[in-house]
Amino acid sequence: MLRSYLAIAIKVLLRRKLFTAISLFGISFTLMVLVVAVAIVDHAVGPMPPEVRLDRLLQVRHAEMLGRHMISASRPGYKLIDRYVRNLPGVERMSVFVDGGLIPSYVDRRRIDSRLRRTDGEFWKVLDFTFLEGGPFSEDDVRQARFVAVISESTRARFFPGAPALGRTIELDRQRFQVVGVVPDVSPLRDAIAGDVWAPLTTARTNAYRDEMLGSAGAILLARSRADIPKMKEELRSRVERWESPDPRTYQRLVTRLETPFESLASGLLGNDGEQDSHVERLWLALALTALLFMLLPAVNLVNLNVSRILERASEIGVRKAFGASSRALVTQFVVENILLTLVGAAVALLLSLLVLRALTASDLFGATHFALNGRVFLFGLALAVIFGLVSGVYPAWKMSRLHPLAALHGGGR
């Protein structure tokens, strides 16, 4: 049955090439835009190196001190993490880092800005980096405050164009670090782990960061299993509730939370105001609504084209009806036809989005990103195409199936 539908569909699509081309143009462009958007979101929050075990990764990136008249919100400080986040139940590994900001270096009268992260030895075990050169620094390096650093691929290219970096030194903010490892670039869209240079925590110029409740630190945690995550969140919440304010007149409460990268993105976009709990559902809803709204105009356009083509096929419908085809069979046939068309459009869209993503990567608009298509994005694109096919195909099909056989055979029917 399906095979004959498909055969008819192909014949029909080839018969009116101009119409098919117009429809395909709309479909493929619409899907291309959506696929590119999905690829960018995936690049920011999908599981890919070094965040391979994304389903068990959690982060602490936001903290607030609340008072009756004052709210201070920022990144958590090292002290907060050290005191409240360490030794949560169900944690396999945990790493703390302190954001050192964008640090200028001057090499041959050129200025190089590097995003410096100071962290511990665990960092390299929580995340799965593949090293291009050398390896990570160890817990011992951190204890001994050795001036060693792991740098990213593009940082290596900036400091040592075309040459290996292992064993050489770079100077950041008057501190000289010996390069012990080189890793591939981490997308700047992954704010929690992004960086250009990673150095041991203990190389900080002063120990002031150790006393900060709010500051520029963060933690990434690897849970033992997904099932442990709610328990961990709950434990952190109750620990923080017992916070004793150093300045009870100004601040009475401390709020922080353990989040997956996607939860973190959601609360970042939709406001950090929420005491607890995630904005994930709201973000999904907002994304789905945006996608649907964007599809609306192309869908109405396709519906119009489809409806105007019904009349052309009136006699075919009349004959089929006269021979006893049910409305349902007709609706199925036309919807299948439309989905076939959108799938062809999707194939074109994937090709187009490959080109666009390549251009985006080259444009440096988001920094050192490497956008790409992968299985997840492909499946998303496929799902979008089917949804689009259904949305734009059901109404015309229904209208088609309701043509009166007599009128249809006569060739009219408005």
Added chain:
Amino acid sequence: MIRHLLALTWNRRRANLLLMIEIFVAFMVLAVMSTLGFWGWRAYHKPLGYSLDDVWKVGFRTERDRAGTEGPDPQRVRQVLTAVAGLPQVAAVAGMDGGAPYEGAKRESRINGREYSYSAATDTLPAVLGIRLERGRWFGREDDGASARPVVVSEGLARAHFGAADPLGRRLDEDVDRTAGASPPAGPARSMRVVGVVRAYRFDPPLRGDYDEPKEFLFQRLRVDGPDPSAPRSLLVKLRPGTPAAFEEILLKAMQAVAREWSFEITRYDQRQDRMVNQALAFFAVLGALAAFLLVMVALGLSGVVWQNVAQRTSEIGLRRAQGATAADIRWQFLGELMGMASLAMVPGAVVIAHFAGVFAHLAYFSIGWVTTDVYLVGFAFSAASIYVLVLLAGFFPTRLATRIQPFEALRYE
């Protein structure tokens, strides 16, 4: 004739409903995009009120800085300021606490319940940024020992509190119960005296953040010396024209010589401006490309539908030709019907947009303030004109077919 066309359109409203929905949606999309576009164009061309030529910003982090609300040590900052001002390449240097260009960190407070943004700046700020005063003067040495804090206000703030009266010398009292913003300015005096008026101050130059200048803005005097000193969070350095970029390193060394353990971050505004403008332009370019694609798609879709429509109304056309209508008459009938349809579809579109403007602005993550009536009107007018052009273009080729229909050929169908 027009009434006749409208009647025709109205009578075929059911048949044309889908087409009208398409135009309705297209109009809304276009109106939102062109409103945004026009607004962006205007914001881009708005005068800044000051100049960032040869101005660099220096941000610094100190050991005390990150611990909490306590700022850097004013005395050390004064030493840094003196050291920078002593360099031969430096024309002037000023300190600011909040509200430096591009910083985005505005402070807010209230006077008589009205919210305003403010910034604290040293006496030298006009020399660095070239701020022109509309009335009065900038604060300076002559204000030493005054009981009320000298302030320079924007015209918007002056109008809000004093109406058309002369604001110079008038007192302003900051509300004691503050809920927004950071810690209160140093010193017990909450009472302020107006010494000067500037037109406005846009600290978020073009196309970024709040996009429009805060209407009610106020500069407080920041003193790094005297009985009750406070410290700026960033320094603005005006260089003598022609100073090379390599001066950055010299400047850094000079500051580090005074404050060894501080970290400094130098931002060159020209580069910053280029990058931000490029990002904003990329946003508008994407917006424009999407709008163009949607319009092309709608145009193609419409012409497909009109073409089908013409083919279907052959007999009607034949009849009219037989009764003596010219080819041009027929053509204008079709085009007129299209225009009528477009007009009918745009009325609800305009109503919906005017009604839900706030929601649209919110969806696009903009504050609502920028959508002023004239921006709307231009956006609407542009969209309406584009839709008419679009409809005429879409109808051009298909209606040419209609004029080729010969009466005998058409009537044969009946």
